[in-house]
Amino acid sequence: MAKDRSQQEDYSGPLKRLLLGVVLLCLIGTFLVWRIDSPRVERFRAQVTDKVVPSMDWAMVPVTATINLLRDFQSYQRLSEQNQELRSELRRMRAWKEAALQLEQENARLLDLNNVRLDPRLTFITGVVMADSGSPFRQSVLLNVGARDGIVDGWAAMDGIGLVGRISGVGQNTARVILLTDAASAIPATIQPSGQNALIAGDNSAAPVLDFLENRELVRPGDRVITSGDGGVFPAGLLIGQVAADPAGRLRVRLSADYERLEFLRVLRHQGTDPVTDPGGVVGPMRPSDTALVPETGGDTDG
Amino acid sequence: MASLSSRVWLMRLVYCGLMIVILFFHLLPLDTVPRHFAPPDLFVAFTFAWVTRRPDYVPTLLVAAVMLTVDLLLQKPPGLLAAMVVAGCAFLRSRAATPASETNFATEWLTVTGVLFAIFAADRAILGLTEIGAPPLLLSVSQLVLTILFYPLAVVLSQALFGVRKLKHSDADALGARS
Numbered sequence: 001m002a003k004d005r006s007q008q009e010d011y012s013g014p015l016k017r018l019l020l021g022v023v024l025l026c027l028i029g030t031f032l033v034w035r036i037d038s039p040r041v042e043r044f045r046a047q048v049t050d051k052v053v054p055s056m057d058w059a060m061v062p063v064t065a066t067i068n069l070l071r072d073f074q075s076y077q078r079l080s081e082q083n084q085e086l087r088s089e090l091r092r093m094r095a096w097k098e099a100a101l102q103l104e105q106e107n108a109r110l111l112d113l114n115n116v117r118l119d120p121r122l123t124f125i126t127g128v129v130m131a132d133s134g135s136p137f138r139q140s141v142l143l144n145v146g147a148r149d150g151i152v153d154g155w156a157a158m159d160g161i162g163l164v165g166r167i168s169g170v171g172q173n174t175a176r177v178i179l180l181t182d183a184a185s186a187i188p189a190t191i192q193p194s195g196q197n198a199l200i201a202g203d204n205s206a207a208p209v210l211d212f213l214e215n216r217e218l219v220r221p222g223d224r225v226i227t228s229g230d231g232g233v234f235p236a237g238l239l240i241g242q243v244a245a246d247p248a249g250r251l252r253v254r255l256s257a258d259y260e261r262l263e264f265l266r267v268l269r270h271q272g273t274d275p276v277t278d279p280g281g282v283v284g285p286m287r288p289s290d291t292a293l294v295p296e297t298g299g300d301t302d303g
Numbered sequence: 304m305a306s307l308s309s310r311v312w313l314m315r316l317v318y319c320g321l322m323i324v325i326l327f328f329h330l331l332p333l334d335t336v337p338r339h340f341a342p343p344d345l346f347v348a349f350t351f352a353w354v355t356r357r358p359d360y361v362p363t364l365l366v367a368a369v370m371l372t373v374d375l376l377l378q379k380p381p382g383l384l385a386a387m388v389v390a391g392c393a394f395l396r397s398r399a400a401t402p403a404s405e406t407n408f409a410t411e412w413l414t415v416t417g418v419l420f421a422i423f424a425a426d427r428a429i430l431g432l433t434e435i436g437a438p439p440l441l442l443s444v445s446q447l448v449l450t451i452l453f454y455p456l457a458v459v460l461s462q463a464l465f466g467v468r469k470l471k472h473s474d475a476d477a478l479g480a481r482s
Contacts, residue, residue: 031382044375132333137378181336
């Protein structure tokens, strides 16, 4: 019996080692393929997520709700304190509301005067946040809308107020939003009122860094940061947040979106900005003779 | 003997279930704000605790499949951590097989600490070499330290809740005859 067993071990030992080797090779191969051909593997990842996470949804929703309820109970303890804060905030908000109403009326009047037509193609799809990235190393959330609802990679996702992130990875029923705080996120932005262009680069902290700023002198903490629409991926003019300086003196963005509670996100449909190819067409209507004139003017400058 | 075998399969299922529960709580959309420290890696802690106790409950293929799924679902580089955990398991398995490992818990904890640190260092080195960019050092270090600190708790939980204990000699003989 003992001899028999030792023979079996002689046989199964190398076999196990072979299996281990094959498994290790497969895993490292997966990693290398991902490194070389990332989009394909990421698509596969999106498909896996698409299959797995919705099947957990029936349990995730009640558990999340329960935990949030418990957290709310904790906050009831400092209810009176919060009440005071809210009251004073409300007073300030009333003043702002008054100002906003006046501005809205003025804005409507001015728009009317100018005959401005706001971009009618900028509609949105609202999705519910199903899951987060699950690890502290990546900042993303999973929405319950996907290719089925016409979501396309690269579209912007907002909460009610500010930009939250960008769609990256679309499955049939789910879509992943890379948050602005993720280390892989970089969004071209404009800083108002100076009009400086910059890149909002996430670094796994609550406030992303303002990068590639042209002239730092012109930017002050408190300035508004909006998307610039450069690169044609995002619509321009979405609110991102406000400039703030961290203790080290680096400029960061305090995000307007409420990252504490991301529950519903709006995904903005964006068909891409039409590129301007012909400068003449922008300045005025095309006349029939314009096309004939072009070679002549070219010849003039040569001669 | 048939009951022993079915128990092994049952425990493999229990391992899968445990991993799914941990994954489930990871995926709950509760924390969307970036944190400065990372929680312990429960997947790795429990897998190592089980593999040092009962290697037959966590076969290589199962660990590989579970870890690859975790990598895919938690937005990690797919396959990297899985490969290193599988290699770490193989090392711990070989140590558990030698009779010298009939020792106290401190030695085991030290060994696991060594493996975890090796995984941490290799992970950062490979991420750096392939120019993917390693996560902030504070995050990784806090995860490493917390995982090491959590390991004894994972062992206690595995023993108390799931009855995953090291085999005595008589059991080992019975098991050896079976395989």
